[in-house]
Amino acid sequence: MSFPKPAKPGIYLTLCLTLLFISVVFTPLSVHNWQRFVLIFIAAVSLFLTIACHLKRPEPGLFNTRTRLAFGLVFGFGLLSVINAGKPQWALIELAVLLACCCVVCGIAGQRTANAKSDRLLIAFVVALCCVKTLQFAAGATAAFVGGVDVLDMTLLFEGFSNLRSYGQFQTFTLPLLALPLLYPQVKKSAKAWVFVLLACWWMIAISGGTRGTWMALAAAAVVMLFGGQFGRRWAGWQLTAAASGFALFWLLFSVLPAWLDIKIINSVGDRLTTTLSARDILWQQAWEMIKARPWLGYGPMGFADIPNPIAAHPHQAILQWASEWGVPSALLVCGLAAKGLYSTFTFIRAKAGSDEPVDVLRIGLFASLVAALAQSMVDGIIVMPYSQLWLCLIVGWLIAIHPQREPQTASSPTATWAWLATALCAVLFLGYVVVRDVPHLEENEQQYMHDFGGHFQPRFWLQGVIAAKPQ
Missing domain, CATH: 1.20.120 (Four Helix Bundle (Hemerythrin (Met), subunit A))
Structure with missing residues (x-):
């Protein structure tokens, strides 16, 4: 994996941070599906910069050989898990999201490496x-206190998500x-x-x-x-x-x-607090049963969302999610x-x-x-929500950029580099196709889900993230 150097310092990082800002400040745009668009767009820009700068001048890789090998094995297990999945197309979408996140990490790391003033x-x-x-x-x-309201719903104060x-x-x-x-x-x-x-x-x-x-x-x-x-x-x-x-x-x-x-305050923190796991134990038990049934390759990326339950489309536990969907070795x-x-x-x-x-x-x-x-x-869907995925990419990419190299980083072979870039390009293009395919029908699909399953939306790729078929 090579990293890009900016033509103009800060433009790429400024774009990323601006989109992160818009995605939680302006209410019409601060929804799950919009944040998914932003992730895909930033990944596309990151990949474009990487390819353009690699064509201009190849750079040493971000990672050493052992780390590259480990990434390659994770990707290999992912492909096998996709083939073995009950919904291969949705599994491939999840694998593409992982590659898109890798593009963002590489873009952030490369830009920060080239411009230390970005800190x-x-x-x-x-x-x-x-x-x-x-x-x-x-x-x-x-507005609530001055406006003379009799009841204040605390949940109305939290805009942006x-x-x-x-x-x-x-x-x-x-x-x-x-x-x-x-x-x-x-x-x-x-x-x-x-x-x-x-x-x-x-x-x-x-x-x-x-x-x-x-x-x-x-x-x-x-x-x-x-x-x-x-x-x-x-x-x-x-x-x-x-x-x-x-x-x-x-x-x-x-x-x-x-x-x-x-x-009167309603929906305050005291009303919502419990000492229970908030039904996470049910999700964790489902994930554990999935692991025991298919320990090697799992049910396929996003496979948890293919087994309907009334709570969530992911287990709210990163290790259990990865093991149940991608397999224990991965x-x-x-x-x-x-x-x-x-x-x-x-x-x-x-x-x-x-x-x-x-x-x-x-x-x-x-x-x-x-x-x-x-x-x-370990208790929440940090690795599932698109805005959280973006922040995770930002933090990891920045840490990689400022971490001192204890051993000289050698460039991977041209064949391996171009194979990675081609794979990442296919992933980003595929996600673009998914957006074009699904966006015109998102509202229709949400209504169909409410008709088939009832209950609340369960986010995964989209805000309505359940991919299971209608129950018979």
């Missing part, structure tokens, strides 16, 4: 995006990065004070949303970062302080103030690659524990964001 762009983007979303939340709450849990996933990625300006020595104290206020408000919104997976994910990241040296502990300290401040804000705004104004390979990357990054963070260089501080935030996302993927 400032990333931090500024996260601060601006969280600020706008906080203002949206505050505007809704203010088809599902409230997806909002929590978005905050899982951004909370670790939003704390970074508090760690930079170069940032003025007045600016840090404003950033802390924003971080506390962002925590208040995370608490209001009631996504337990987000709370658990940030707690897991904080525990890991306690062992990440001086700046890792400072990052964890700021998160804990901001979380406590956010809880105080939540209590004042949605407990004390409504009682004073005689406003799941072990993916877990091994993830563990290798995490260990290598954490080892370097420990080695640079006392460094206040901007890139070393940024690495802490990116690593914490990735750890939090992987922790939440």
Whole structure:
């Protein structure tokens, strides 16, 4: 896998970040299906840049030979699983999504490698995006309190996603990065004070949303970062302080103030919180039965969505999902690659524990964001939702770009490189065909699903993600 160098610094990354911004700020566009379009479009742009720059001048690969081999094995197992799947076309779509995500990772990594100043762009983007979303939340709450309503539905304050849990996933990625300006020595104290206020408000919104997976994910990241040296502990300290401040804000705004104004709060976090698994145990049991029935190649990518259940089209657990759909050997390979990357990054963070260089501080935030996302993927659909997939690609690609190479990276053979580029091109073109094929009929298919199955939509590739046939 080669990486591109930009003709004009920052244009590609600016485009990606702009689309990430639009996809959650403007309500008509902030839905699951639109976010799927954005993922495919960014993958297409990434691949175009990669091919164009490779034609101009081949570059060393992003990964060493062992990692390339592991990726090749995952792809090979994926192809075999597609052939073995009950719905091969949908399985091929899921495999194409994986390749599209690889294109985005390579594009992000290549562009950041060629333009180190992009780090400032990333931090500024996260601060601006969280600020706008906080203002949206505050505007809704203010309108309710000032407008004299008798009842305030908390779910109406969360704009930008088809599902409230997806909002929590978005905050899982951004909370670790939003704390970074508090760690930079170069940032003025007045600016840090404003950033802390924003971080506390962002925590208040995370608490209001009631996504337990987000709370658990940030707690897991904080525990890991306690062992990440001086700046890792400072990052964890700021998160804990901001979380406590956010809880105080939540209590004042949605407990004390409504009682004073005689406003009834419905669908508050207290009403939605439970100590149960929220039916995840049923999903996990289904995935486990699928693993036992077909351990080697699974039921095929997206195969879980081909077995109807009243809860979800994916098991809300990344390892069980991969093992049940792609097979146990593929799941072990993916877990091994993830563990290798995490260990290598954490080892370097420990080695640079006392460094206040901007890139070393940024690495802490990116690593914490990735750890939090992987922790939440154990109880949620981080690897399924298109917007979360984009953030995962962004974090992984940026981490790859700033990770020091401990061994010289040699370019893969021209045949292997062009084989990868041709495969990725086929995947992106196929996804484009799927969009053209399905978009005119999305509403019709959603109505048909409601008629055949009833109940709520279960997102997977599309917002209505169940691919099973009508029950007889």
